[in-house]
Amino acid sequence: MLKTRIIPCLDVADGRVVKGVNFVDLVDAGDPVESARAYDAAGADELCFLDIHATHENRGTMYDLATRTAEQCFMPLTIGGGVRTVEDVRNLLLAGADKVSFNSAAVADPDVVARAADKFGSQCIVCAIDAKTVSPGKWEIFTHGGRKSTGIDAVEFARTVTAKGAGEILLTSMDRDGTRAGFNIPLTRAIADAVDVPVIASGGVGNLDHLVEGVVEGHASAVLAASIFHFGDYTIREAKDHMARAGIPMRLT
Amino acid sequence: MLTVLVDYDSGNLHSAQKAFERMAREVGGGEVLVSSRPEDVARADRVVLPGDGAFPACRRQLDAFTGLYEAIEEAVQAKGRPFLGICVGMQMMASKGHEYETVDGFGWIPGDVVKIEPDDRSLKVPHMGWNDLVIERAHPVLEGIHTGDHAYFVHSYQFRVADTGHRLAHCLYGGDITAIVGRDNMVGTQFHPEKSQAAGLRLIANFLRWDP
16 A cells, blocks of 8 residues: 655755754755755655755755765655756756756746656656635635745645646645644645645644644645654654554554 | 776666766775777776667667767677676667567576566556566676665566576566676666666665676
8 A cells, every 4th residue: 555655844045054954963954965864764765855045056055965965875765945947957856856846947938847747757856835725715826935926726725736747736825834733624625635746734834633633624644844853853763653544554564 | 996887878877877976985896987989898897888868769860970880899798897787778689679679688697678568557668666576586787676665667678588597576567577697797777777776776785896
């Protein structure tokens, strides 16, 4: 049986983890590769790096990071942040990423998803969707860290990018991100039920029950979280045990 | 001892290369080379064929390298060198693939590559993530790998073997999905051993020691 995935996400700027990981005694908590190794050993199912200050000039640090991580972690690695072109995807895959995530570039031009999926296959193309509630049961895409409204309906957009070949949706609720109040369940379920590809729920996790809700009520195939793991509130193992006790199939070995 | 990972411009070989290099060091498995040159395949003691993306695209991409497929066939079929196909590299061992269009595979293991159609409509396609293996028959490449061990899958099509004697393992996803095939000096995994942590690395080590 396919297992529900837990994906720790590391925000990276200029090759360094923005918020240090302190759940184990790392020599350098700011080193993304060292954090990745620790999560690998802890039983994370995948890893995600988001380049939060992505600029053309600092692309090289992300390639180097992908390469060094892939040398040491034999698990799937997704990289996102500032990915704009098919060439960006190509460079990240060659550097060692297993999947690459589009965000605002796909909003500006959904066909970039099609071009990348045609070239490299849907299996490695993720589309990140940042959505905000505009009225009950209605969500819109926001860009620029949730500051800029686009007027685009989130559920429609999810259908569009999956039709164009996105193999997975990384859905972040901008209403919940950083609040620790739990996932936006109606949003998660609306998107997960609208598309055939797996949806990763993100934004708002504050405790382990939230992870269970994202899967059982939100119909997500995977859950992404950052601070509850980085700050040592819970281990990956505790999260998996908790979800397994709730009846969700988890990889416990 | 030379293991060649065939590079025909189909996706990321970096993690596969690192995984094979690491296990080659651990088991004394010799040199690992990523190459698209037929002459390197011709002198290889073992051949690994990865593959990401769509079956027809992979097949065409492979054929775009002059002499490369012929070199693989010579090494595997005529000389009996151990072969490992990964993901679409495994699927191409089949008779035919039916992804968007029908394209000939290598015809090494009879069967067809067809769309995954789970009997439970709530199951997503692609089949993406960790699934547990059900081992069907013993094989040297599966030594130390047991039913219940997890492997990382990402695919929308699957290999339906004509002769179940060629299937070494499956997993369950709204029906059974072929996970590992094997025949004579050839094995193939639908999952990615290079991304499957302990079980994947063990399979790679076993392959590097395999003497069929």
